[in-house]
Amino acid sequence: MTQNDLKAEQELAAIRALLVEAxxxxxxxxxxxxxxxxxxxxxxQDGEQYLLKxxxxxxxxxxxxxxxxxxxxxxxxxxxSVSRPVLVRNGVSTVNVVVRGERTARLLTWLPGDIWAKSATRGLASAETLGDLLGRLDRSLESFVHAGTKRVYAWDIGRADMHLQHVDLIDGADKQAAVRAIFERFAxxxxxxxxxxxxxxxHNDANDYNVLLDNEGHVSGLLDFGDMVETWRVVEIAVAAAYSLIGARDAVGTIGALTGAYHRVNAISETEAGLIFDLVRTRYxxxxxxxxxxxRENPENTYLLVSQDDVWRELQRLERENRAVAIARIRDACGFAPVAHAADVMAWLERNAHDFSAIVKPAVAKPQVAVFDFSASSSEAEQWAVLDAQAAEARIAAFIREQNADFGIGVYGEDRGIYRGDAYETAISDERRSIHLGVDLFAPAGESVHAPFAGKVAFLHDDxxxxxxxxxxxxxxxxxxxxxxxxxxxHLSRETLATLAIGQPVARGESFAALGASEENGNWAPHLHFQLVTDHLGLxxxxxxxxxxxxxQVWREISPDPSVVLGLPVPAAVIVAREKDFLVRERHRRIGRSLSIAYSAAPLKIVxxxxxxxxxxxxxxxxxxxxNVCHVGHxxxxxxxxxxxxxxxxxxNSRYLHDTLVEYxxxxxxxxxxxxNVCFFVNSGSEANDLALRLARAYTGNRDVITVDHAYHGHLSSMIDVSPYKFAGKGGEGRPAHVQVAEMPDLYRGRYRYGDADAGRKYADDVRNQVLALAANGRRPALFFSEGILGTGGQLTLPEGYLRExxxxxxxxxxxxxxxxxxxxxxxxxxxxxxxxxxGVVPDIVTMGxxxxNGHPMAAVVTTEAIAASFANGMEYFNTFGGNPVSAEIGLAVLDVIRDERLMHHCQVVGIRLMEGARALAxxxxxxxxxxGYGLFNGIELVRDRETLEPAAxxxxxxxAEMKRKHRILLSSEGPHHxxxxVKPPAPFSAKDCDYFLEALDETLGRLSP
Structure with a gap:
């Protein structure tokens, strides 16, 4: 054993003794x-772990x-997720010890996980969860005051200017130059x-050796509060981001993910968001x-160099980023407009569009325009890209003639990633630029280009x-x-550049340029690329x-859709398809959070x-x-x-006479x-049920309602009131005074079950009880709500005679x-x-939706002439879209398909096959x-024990989840116990589909733990 080994063992022995004693x-x-x-x-020895400092x-x-x-x-x-102190036996936080001189010992709880720097699971989720943790931490630290935090601290990048004196100590002139430029911008x-x-x-030091990750790459702990300092809050984000992006594919995307997560729990300002990119560089x-x-002061401490290779590599990578784009992306991650004034610019353009001059003026007032689809197919797009000038020009001219058009356009938002050439290969954060930011107007070479509104020449360039x-x-x-x-x-002519000067004013409608010939523009057919720019990115x-x-979402703010300027008679832009993660984020940001997403753990993007x-x-x-919405098939x-x-x-609207509405x-x-025999037409089942309630109250003069427990009848306020599924559930406000709730007639787990021939009457007795409860208070019911099969109740078929009684x-x-x-x-x-x-009953009112x-928003109420007449009390009932001609034609088509394709009989045959198969599986x-169930409206209830009926939720x-993942079958749960x-597929669900479902269900059930 060497002298150093012996010394190390003696230190560990002293520490073990300290742990036992203290x-x-x-x-x-x-x-x-x-x-x-x-x-x-x-x-x-008891399995617990600790950190001793x-x-x-x-x-x-x-x-x-x-x-x-x-x-x-x-x-x-x-x-x-931070360490907590473990007190010494006498109740104090620290104890003195002699290890490499006199020191103060402190024992902390151990946090699980791997150090970020050495974790194989780190990724974007790591940055997001770190941002969330730091946001919550800093929110808690707002009220923390301690004299030690007011120090002048070299690791506080809010005081970065103090390090100008150390720049010359850095090895390498290129590194010195980069660091000096950063400090100059900082100042x-x-x-x-x-x-x-x-x-x-x-905290000021969420580096990749102080952050722990779990097996899924989520932050499980934050270590070491020794670098705490009172400084600008945004420094926290910048320090953490500087280490989070190390090795990440998309450096700015990682900064944005961390910042956005921080902002969601501890909101930052737009000013702070705009500083983060520079502060990350300043940290480096x-x-x-x-x-x-x-x-130089301590050459033996190799820990000081633990991340320096990473720092220089990542700083170089950030230096290649466009600062304006990076800031726009970080702003977007926080929910701020990527370009702050873009919306105001677009609003100005829309307000003044009526006064714009045409940019390329065709021979006719309202030209026919041919739209080129550059992204129709790879082979077609490839051909467009590689044609020589003469062939390309002839191809486009022929296309315009075929479309009987005066000129052609290539649209905003098209994916032009197929095109080759260095100019289209430039990457930002290693992402290829491929989505067209302008509109192409194809016209002959030499065609005049006019200013749509007044301006001045700002930049001239010949690429x-x-x-x-x-x-x-x-x-x-x-x-x-x-x-x-x-x-x-x-794509202008070179002669154009010779006639213009920077700062030269250009009047509205003035001809200031001309389209270039193919040989001037990379062998493109002559055309104008027109683009709006709210930030030219310093380019x-x-x-x-x-x-x-x-x-x-960032680039369309940098260069918005120019359609507002052009006013073309055809669509000049397309929607750019996005990945599912982005769509989820945008839904959460722009659509009410209460709108759920199916299969949220792995959502589907259905096209x-x-x-x-x-x-x-x-x-x-x-x-x-x-x-069951697309009833006759998608x-x-x-x-x-x-x-x-x-x-x-x-x-x-339906105020005008139309044959289809009457026929429907x-x-x-x-x-x-x-x-x-009297119909009312509305737009949704919720509206239909709301109207039905109004009809009943008008006819009876009563206001009270009786509904079945756990029922759901719509999302309008009036329908939430009569839907125990909503008002008695999470977020509900309880049963309203005008609503009575009848017992749910559940033949499987209710009071009266299968085999009780009198179950229908017994359950209906509780409806009578609700009637009597009203009567005891001098009130009478206006309406009794019930489905023919209880959907949210768990696909429950009603006991025989229940509705009659x-x-x-x-x-x-x-x-x-x-x-x-x-x-x-x-x-x-x-x-x-x-x-x-x-x-075997005939209701007074029937609602449909x-x-x-078949997916079109329409619904209906059918009732008697007497009830309808009572509603005609002088207050007109009008529904703008209810019964419109398009809806009526769609409704007729649905009825025709049900009839002609014998779908009712099909539902019965396949439904029997499905239920017999499911009972065989049981x-x-x-x-x-x-x-x-009946037909193709079925429920398969799962229990852990057939005696106790313990729900198997x-x-x-x-x-x-497994039917979706392995078999690509989409299903969902129902019932009070979930x-x-x-089971309620579109009616064309076939015998083959049924057998596939039963086989898949059999296989999946077989994999459940016994």
């Missing part, structure tokens, strides 16, 4: 790296600060801007200075690179509110003409549908077993054709027995009875057109407790 802990001790403190990992005597102030902050966080943020721009930002105590510059200084803009002009404009923007004109005339798909299948963006077909050609044909003729009302009413009780008290067919109507039950018919329009899988979650597998 803390009563026995175990193994192993050293950890550190810059100032001596750090050790302690593995106690030995502080040097000159660290007394810092130590007091660290002890104080953990005490503060124990009170203000007990849930944060001139960053530091003055920081003065408007909030200050507080921050400070780190290089500190390392150069310290390594001779193939596939570039060629000669380019940027005109500068200013709005009436002082916002500056530019218009870009590419001037070299401004990009294509943007990055994955950053489109098409056919029959009983949905189709995602990759072309994968998913068997849809939950969509995108049924007869329904689509009917909608398209009528939309091309007329769509207006006749056809729909014919599906019901007398006296149900319930209707009798309500009608005897002067109330009306409603059949809600929004979910189950239009032949889905197989044996009848309407589910209530399985009970969902399947009525003989092999005890978890299936009940199989019920988590097992059902597993089944739904343990009922809900």
């Amino acid at each position: 803390y009563g802990i026995e175990g193994d001790v192993s050293p950890l790296p550190g810059e100032h403190d001596l750090n050790y990992r302690v593995r106690a 030995l502080h040097a005597p000159d660290d007394a102030d810092d130590l007091g600060m660290q002890v104080a902050v953990l005490g503060h966080l124990a009170t203000t943020a007990p849930d944060l 001139a721009f960053v530091l003055p801007s920081l003065q408007a930002c909030p200050r507080q105590v921050i 510059a400070v780190s290089m200075c500190m390392a150069a200084k310290q390594i 001779a690179v193939a596939f570039g803009f060629g000669p380019t002009v940027l005109l500068e404009h200013i709005t009436d509110t002082g916002d500056i923007f530019w218009t870009l004109y590419g 001037g005339g070299r401004m990009f003409g294509v943007g990055v798909r994955d950053q489109w 098409g549908g056919e029959g009983a299948h949905l189709i995602d963006e990759d072309g994968t077909r998913w068997l849809d077993m939950v969509n 995108c049924h050609p007869r329904v689509v054709k009917a909608a398209q044909a009528q939309m091309g003729k007329l769509n207006t 009302s006749r056809r729909l009413a014919a599906l019901f027995p007398d006296p149900l 319930a209707y009798a009780h309500v009608r005897a008290a002067g109330g009306l009875c409603l059949a809600d067919e929004v979910q189950v109507g239009f032949g889905r039950v197989g044996s009848h057109m309407w589910a209530h018919q399985t009970q 969902k399947p009525i329009g 003989k092999r899988h005890a978890i299936i407790g009940d199989v019920r 988590s097992e059902l979650d597993f089944i739904i 343990n009922v597998l809900k």
Whole structure:
């Protein structure tokens, strides 16, 4: 054993003795790296782990600060993933020890996870979870005050200017130059801007050796509060981002992910967001200075160089980023407009568009325009890209003639990634720019280009690179509110540049340029590339003409859709398709959070549908077993054709006479027995049920309602009131005074079960009880709500005679009875057109929705002449879109398809096959407790024990997830216990689909743990 080994073992022995004496802990001790403190990992014999820190005597102030902050966080943020102090036996926080001189020992709880720098799971989620943790931490530290934090600290990048004196210590002239430039920008721009930002105590050292990650790459802990300082809050984000982006594919995207997560829990200002990119660079510059200084003072401490190779590599990478784009992306990650004034510029353009001059003036007042689809297919786009000048010009001219058009356009937002050439290969954050930022106007060479509105020449540039803009002009404009923007004109003639000068004014409508010939523009056919620019990114005339798909929300702010300027008679822009992660983020940002996303852990991006299948963006077909909206099948050609044909003729409100509306009302009413023969048309099942309630109150003069427990009848306020599924659930406000709730008639787990021939009457007795409860208070019911099969109740079929008896009780008290067919109507039950018919009753009012329009928003109410007449009390009922000609044509097409394709009979046959198959599975899988339903509206209830009926909700979650993941079948759950597998596919669901489902369910059930 060497002398050093012996010394090290003696130190560990002393530490083990300290642990026993001070803390009563026995175990193994192993050293950890550190810059100032001596750090050790302690593995106690009882399995617990700890972090032991030995502080040097000159660290007394810092130590007091660290002890104080953990005490503060124990009170203000007990849930944060930070170490907690372990007290000495006598109740104090520290104890003195002699290890490499006199030191102060402090024992902390151990945090699980791997150090970020050495973790194989680090990624974007790591940055996001770190941002969230730091945001919550800093929110807690706002109220923390300690004298030790007010120090002048070299690692506070808010004082980066103090390191100018150390730049010459850095090895390498290129490194010195880069660092000096960063400090000069810091002094001139960053530091003055920081003065408007909030200050507080921050952790200040969330580096990749102080952050722990779990097996999923999420932050599980934050270590070491020794670098705390009172400074500008935004420094916290910059320090963490500087280390988070090390090795990341997209450096700026990582900064944005961390910043956005921080902002969501601890909002920052737009000023702070705009400083982060420069502050990250400043952190790197400070780190290089500190390392150069310290390594000269202590050349044996290799810890000082642990990250310097990473620092220089990442600084070089950030130096290649466009600062304006980086800041725009960080702003976007926080929910700020990427370009602050872009919206104001667009508003000015829209207000003044009527006064703009045409840029390229065709021979006719209203030209016919041919739209080139550059992204139709790879082979076609490839051909467009490589044609020589003569062939390209002839090709476009022929295309215009074929379309009988005067000139052609290439649209904004097209993916032109197929094009080759260096000008289109320039990357930002390693992402290829491929999405067209302008509109191309194809016209003959020499055609005049006119200014749409007044401006001045700001930039001139001649890009001779193939596939570039060629000669380019940027005109500068200013709005009436002082916002500056530019218009870009590419593919001009070289002669144009010779006639213009920087600063030259250009009047509205003035001809200031001409289109260049093919040989001047990389062999493109003559055309103008026109582009709006709200920020030229410091590039001037070299401004990009294509943007990055994955950053489109930023690029469309830098160069918005120029359609507002052009006013073309054809669409000049397309929607740029985005990845699912972005769509989820944008939904959460721009659409109410209460709108859920199906399969949120792995959401689907659905772009098409056919029959009983949905189709995602990759072309994968998913068997849809939950969509009873597209009743006759997704995108049924007869329904689509009917909608398209009528939309091309007329769509207006129902105050005008129209044959289709009258014919549809006749056809729909014919599906019901007398006296149900009067129709009202609305837009959704919720509206239909709301109108039904108004009808009942008008007819009866009563206001109270009786509903079935756990029912759901719509999202309007009036319907939430009569939906126990909502008002008695999470976020609900409880039962309203005017609503009585009848017992849910559940033959599987209710009071009266299968085999009780009198169950229907017994359950209906509770409807009578609600009638009597009203009567006791001198009130009577206006309406009794019930479905023919209880959907949210768990796909429950009603006991025989239930509705007959319930209707009798309500009608005897002067109330009306409603059949809600929004979910189950239009032949889905197989044996009848309407589910209530399985009970042998005729309601007073029937409401319909969902399947009525096969995905088109329409719904209806059918009632009696007497009830309808009572509603005509002088107050007109009018629904703008209800019964419009397009909806009526669609409704007729749906009825035709149900009739002609015999879908009601099909639902019965396949439904029997499905339920018989599911009952056969129940003989092999005890978890299936009940199989019920009519036609293709079914429920398979899962239980852990058939005697106790303990719901198997988590097992059902597993089944739904696995049926999706492995078999591409889409299902969902239902019922009060969320343990009922809900089956309600489009009616064309075939016998083959049924067998595939049963086989997949059998396989999945077989993989459940016994």
